[in-house]
Amino acid sequence: MSHRNFQRVIKSRAPRPGARNNARVPPRWRNELERILISDEQIARRIRAMSRDIARDYASRELVVVSLLNGTVMFLADLIRNLSLPLRLDFIGVSSYGAGTESGELVFTKELRLSVRGRDVLLVDDILDTGKTLYRVLGKLRALKPRRIKTCVLLNKAARRIEAVEADYVGFEIPDLFVVGYGLDFAERYRNLPFVGVLHPHVYRQASQRIAPARRRKTCARGCD
Ligand code: XMP
Numbered sequence: 001m002s003h004r005n006f007q008r009v010i011k012s013r014a015p016r017p018g019a020r021n022n023a024r025v026p027p028r029w030r031n032e033l034e035r036i037l038i039s040d041e042q043i044a045r046r047i048r049a050m051s052r053d054i055a056r057d058y059a060s061r062e063l064v065v066v067s068l069l070n071g072t073v074m075f076l077a078d079l080i081r082n083l084s085l086p087l088r089l090d091f092i093g094v095s096s097y098g099a100g101t102e103s104g105e106l107v108f109t110k111e112l113r114l115s116v117r118g119r120d121v122l123l124v125d126d127i128l129d130t131g132k133t134l135y136r137v138l139g140k141l142r143a144l145k146p147r148r149i150k151t152c153v154l155l156n157k158a159a160r161r162i163e164a165v166e167a168d169y170v171g172f173e174i175p176d177l178f179v180v181g182y183g184l185d186f187a188e189r190y191r192n193l194p195f196v197g198v199l200h201p202h203v204y205r206q207a208s209q210r211i212a213p214a215r216r217r218k219t220c221a222r223g224c225d
Pocket of ligand 1: 127130133178180184185
């Protein structure tokens with residue numbers, strides 16, 4: 001593998017702007033989801049292409065894949081089963097406690113167990129939004145002195161970026177909408193949906209009205225993983 005090839009930043013492919021997804025929200029979810037943003041077929045196709053890019057860039061190297069819990073479950077499983085490379089897998093648990101769909105304070109709930117010193121690391125997350133999560137996790141990983149770290153996210157919501165972080169491999173560029181499904185949650189729900197859908201604002205408005213007055217409970221809405 002040439003150094004140049006390794007450095008290549010993979011361009012993401014966005015769903016066509018304004019294009020409506022023909023897939024229809026299953027009746028069970030119609031009250032909660034506005035529409036399907038990315039269908040299961042589109043996800044599967046894109047992940048196969050991303051896996052090919054990653055496999056080519058890391059050919060002949062053993063990877064340590066570090067995945068952030070819990071939102072990456074589906075993406076990670078599909079990504080690594082398509083990666084025909086020797087790899088080792090570990091997880092970091094991160095929670096972001098906030099109200100409604102806004103992320104709050106980051107808390108690490110599980111630490112890395114594998115050593116990444118001198119290794120090639122692929123850090124996998126579900127969505128790059130403000131960038132606060134990846135920024136913090138990258139800082140933590142760099143301190144462990146890996147040989148190289150690349151980042152891979154299924155979704156990139158560039159419009160909301162606060163920290164200067166970009167991913168090396170991006171599945172889809174998405175607009176500033178709160179999305180759920182395919183591992184992504186709102187208050188721990190919707191992770192099991194096989195597609196990425198847009199949550200009806202009434203769902204998170206209702207939830208934040210319920211919790212806002214007393215602020216008695218911590219909620220895990222955006223980034224509760
Ligand atoms: P930041 O803002 O730190 O966000 O880049 C990273 C984490 O926040 C969660 N997140 C979302 N979860 N729909 C979700 O279900 C969204 O639209 C969304 N935006 C951010 C996610 O867990 C991610 O790892």
